[in-house]
Amino acid sequence: MSLTWLSRRLLLMAYTMLVVAVLVFAITQVLPADAAVTLLGQNATPAALLALRQKLGLTDPTWLQFWHWLWSLLHGNFGTSMRTGLPVGPTMFAALSRSLLLAACSILLMLVIAVPLGVLAALRRGSALDVFASLVSYLGISVPEFVTATFVLVVLADRLGWLPATGYVPLSQHFADGVRHLIAPVLTISLVLIAHVARMMRSETIDVLASDYVRAAQLKGLLRRTVLVRHVLRNALLPVVTVVALDVGYLLGGIIVVEEIFAIPGIGRELLIAIQNRDLPSIQAGALIMAGTYAVANLLADIAYALLDPRLRYD
Amino acid sequence: MLLSINDLSVRFATAAGTADAVASLSFAIEEGETLAIVGESGSGKSVSALAIMGLVPNPPGRVTSGQIVFRRRNGSTEDLLRASSARLRDIRGNEIAMVFQEPLAALSPVFTIGEQIAESLRLHQRKSHADAMRMAVRMLGSLGISEPEMRARSYPHQISGGMAQRVMIAMAMACRPRLLIADEPTTALDVTIQAEILSLIRQMKEETGMAVLFITHNLGVVAQIADRVAVMYAGRLVEEGPTKQIFSSPRMPYTSGLLASVPRLVTDDSPLVLSAIPGEPPSPLAHPRGCAFHPRCRYAVKGLCDTTPPPLRDLGNGQAARCLRIDEIVGGAT
Numbered sequence: 001m002s003l004t005w006l007s008r009r010l011l012l013m014a015y016t017m018l019v020v021a022v023l024v025f026a027i028t029q030v031l032p033a034d035a036a037v038t039l040l041g042q043n044a045t046p047a048a049l050l051a052l053r054q055k056l057g058l059t060d061p062t063w064l065q066f067w068h069w070l071w072s073l074l075h076g077n078f079g080t081s082m083r084t085g086l087p088v089g090p091t092m093f094a095a096l097s098r099s100l101l102l103a104a105c106s107i108l109l110m111l112v113i114a115v116p117l118g119v120l121a122a123l124r125r126g127s128a129l130d131v132f133a134s135l136v137s138y139l140g141i142s143v144p145e146f147v148t149a150t151f152v153l154v155v156l157a158d159r160l161g162w163l164p165a166t167g168y169v170p171l172s173q174h175f176a177d178g179v180r181h182l183i184a185p186v187l188t189i190s191l192v193l194i195a196h197v198a199r200m201m202r203s204e205t206i207d208v209l210a211s212d213y214v215r216a217a218q219l220k221g222l223l224r225r226t227v228l229v230r231h232v233l234r235n236a237l238l239p240v241v242t243v244v245a246l247d248v249g250y251l252l253g254g255i256i257v258v259e260e261i262f263a264i265p266g267i268g269r270e271l272l273i274a275i276q277n278r279d280l281p282s283i284q285a286g287a288l289i290m291a292g293t294y295a296v297a298n299l300l301a302d303i304a305y306a307l308l309d310p311r312l313r314y315d
Numbered sequence: 316m317l318l319s320i321n322d323l324s325v326r327f328a329t330a331a332g333t334a335d336a337v338a339s340l341s342f343a344i345e346e347g348e349t350l351a352i353v354g355e356s357g358s359g360k361s362v363s364a365l366a367i368m369g370l371v372p373n374p375p376g377r378v379t380s381g382q383i384v385f386r387r388r389n390g391s392t393e394d395l396l397r398a399s400s401a402r403l404r405d406i407r408g409n410e411i412a413m414v415f416q417e418p419l420a421a422l423s424p425v426f427t428i429g430e431q432i433a434e435s436l437r438l439h440q441r442k443s444h445a446d447a448m449r450m451a452v453r454m455l456g457s458l459g460i461s462e463p464e465m466r467a468r469s470y471p472h473q474i475s476g477g478m479a480q481r482v483m484i485a486m487a488m489a490c491r492p493r494l495l496i497a498d499e500p501t502t503a504l505d506v507t508i509q510a511e512i513l514s515l516i517r518q519m520k521e522e523t524g525m526a527v528l529f530i531t532h533n534l535g536v537v538a539q540i541a542d543r544v545a546v547m548y549a550g551r552l553v554e555e556g557p558t559k560q561i562f563s564s565p566r567m568p569y570t571s572g573l574l575a576s577v578p579r580l581v582t583d584d585s586p587l588v589l590s591a592i593p594g595e596p597p598s599p600l601a602h603p604r605g606c607a608f609h610p611r612c613r614y615a616v617k618g619l620c621d622t623t624p625p626p627l628r629d630l631g632n633g634q635a636a637r638c639l640r641i642d643e644i645v646g647g648a649t
Contacts, residue, residue: 212421216486219368220408220435224400234425310470311424 002313009302013295020291021073025066027287028280038082038278073288079281083274088285092270096289098168099259099266103251105186107244110193115240117194118201119233122209133198140195145254149188149261156184166263185262189254193247200243204236211235238309245301252290316386317526318367318494319343323381325362325371325550327599334599336362336376338550344494346386349520349527351541351558353534353573355596359550360530364496367528368413369395369403385411388493409439412487416499418479422471428455429467432486439490454485458515477508484515491523498530513540534577538562543633546570549597549607552627556634566636568644569608606639614640 036052037044053059057068072079078089121133157165163184164177171178208214209232217231218224256268263269267286274282306312325337337359344350352360365371367383383395388410393402415421422431432454433447442450448467455463458481471479480500487495497516501509513536520527529540537544537558544561546554546569554567565571572592594611597603603610609620625639638644 212415212417213423215370216413216415216421216483217423217434218370218407219413220486221404221406221438222408222434223404231423235423238425309425310427311472 005306006303009299013299016295017288017292020295021070021288022066024284024287024291025069028284029062031278031280031283035082035280038280069284078285078288081274081279081282083277083279083282088281092267092282092285092289095265095267095270096293098264099255099268100293101171102182102185102189102255102259102264102266103248105182106189106193106251109186109190110197110244113190114194114197115201115233115237118198119205119228119236121198121202122205125206130202133202136191137195137199140191140193141199143191145188145192146257146261148191149185149258152184152188153261156187166261168262168264181262181264185258185264188258188262189251192250192254193244196243196247197240200240201236204239205232208232208236234308238305241301241305241308245298248297249294252294316384317344317346317348318386318528319382319384320363320367321382321384323363323366323383324379325359325366325376326379327376329375329600332600335550335602336599337366338602339380340547340550340552342545342552342555344526344528346493347520347524347526349529349540349542350545351529351531351537351543352545352547353531353537354547355532357596357599358547359599360547361498363547364413364498364528364530367395367496368407368411369398385494405439408435408492409490410492411494411496412490412492413496413498414480414483414487414500416502418483418500418503419471419474419476421483422479424471427468427470428474428482432467432482432489435486435489451485451489454489455482458485458488459511477504477511480504480508480512481515484512484519488519488523492525494526494528495519496528496530499532500529501536502531502533509536516540534562534573546573549602550599551607551637553608553638554634554636555627556630556632556636560632560634566630566634566641566644567608567638568612568614570636572611606637614644616640 034049035056035058036049040048040052050059057065060068069079076089078087078092080086081088081091084091117129117133117136121127121130124130153165156163164181165184167181169178169181213235214227214231217227222230252268255266256272258264259266259269260272267289271283271286271290273279274286319341320343321341323337323340324335327334327336340359340363342350352363354360362371362376365376366378367385371378378396381396384392385395385406386392387406393406395403395406398406422428429448429451432451433442433444436442436447436450437444440447452463452467455466460466460478460481466474466478471482474482483500495516500516501512504512516527516529517540519525527540529537531537541558544554544556544558545552546561546567548569554561554565554570561570562574565574569592572590575590576592592611597607597610603621605619605621605623606612606615606625609615612620615621619639623639625637627635627637628641629635630641
């Protein structure tokens, strides 16, 4: 992986973000929301509305508005929320950090469960474990997360009373309680991830096990364990990186639903509230940040892929 | 005797029924000898090699009978079919090594060539990583690979098929095995590279005194490399003997057919005659009754060849053949 590759990749990302910015701006332009009306209320006089519109720059030509908006974005200024009057950037990034914690825990849980499950299912094809893994996968893929979330809530929180139903406690405030609040949403999100990755892992492992190079590794007299870890796992994991990166896209969508159900003040919930309140700067910031997260996740996946697979070390 | 296989049978359970891939096969390899096993695809030659290495895929395959006795470096003998997995691991890659038909597929895409050669040195000779890598580089150099240091740091996708086969040989030769099993090692390569690989194997053999079990369907290759030839058909050994003898006076009609189907150079007074054996090799799911070759054999007699399985008959001169009409078809039928 060379520096040229990396810089080209970063340039491409910047370009992607510019396109996203144009789209986000265009979409919010056609939304039936008038910032002046939102701010002053329905009973404001036309003169007051016009004055405010001029002050906000809403009477400027669209391209100039876009330019002003982009210029402040580049300076880290996402605007001021029309709902709270607070700067949008810090609110959104704080929400993002909570969502990222949720996502990171889900991905971690997924890796811990899905990778061994897929490998074991491949090693014991047709066994009870394999059937169980398939069942989990089909469930995870076919059941939407709002159903899973409800199920998790009813069983773990309501019937068994093991977990708090909803809400969010920062880990820095009360660690144990914070963890307890994370369990249900993490379970919900990771089920889908586990489904994807376990299936992928199973089929990849089966392919790699049948390969000549695994046979060659066995023929060297290596321990079965060594063959599995060094040769099978290492090669079977490669496509999983791609699946995880693609799943970040799913995560961003799924997290909106899950955060809403479990009342977690993450970026998804923040975006939803912004839309409900026609809070244009928050909508724009939320959409941009989500797109940015996706772009970064893809970049990270590409880098991980290049590090893991020498065939992809683009020169 | 370095390796002797007695009454080996390997059976595959498939959805369509059981297939006798190898049926009571017996042969032996002397120290330092090159034995070529010849046969069409499906004749059981590769499965026999896998059985020696203890790697018959199970399921669906299973060794149902037999012994594979190997004499180890320290003089002790080991039945490879009954040895503990620890013993087998100690022998694999160390005393018996193998090269395959598709060298590029046999190299893991995520490790450098040097690392893959060094792997067995570190395992069997307990070399440090640095030592093993140095030895790998030397190995590559001795196999005629230019810039071995650079090559050792290459990944499999950066090299050609011919180079990959050299790397496979380096990998196999790393611990100086006493037996090299070469399963169609030149089939996937260009003709010019084929010759290079063959001479490389010969060179390694001279340097180390190892024996070679060479599995191929290419009789031209056999003539160049083998001391003895074993011909397999439908999972059975049908003829065996010293290479020269088999080439000059084959006694089993299948062997004759194989020899006749090798294209020869055309000269003015002898036009190219290329004869093919009629029909196709039998499905391992349903071997013909009697002599398995009888449906394709021009000498087959009704009421004899289609009912009685022929025994492998020792002809006294180091040659043995499996044919009921062996005395009637004298002097290498073609």
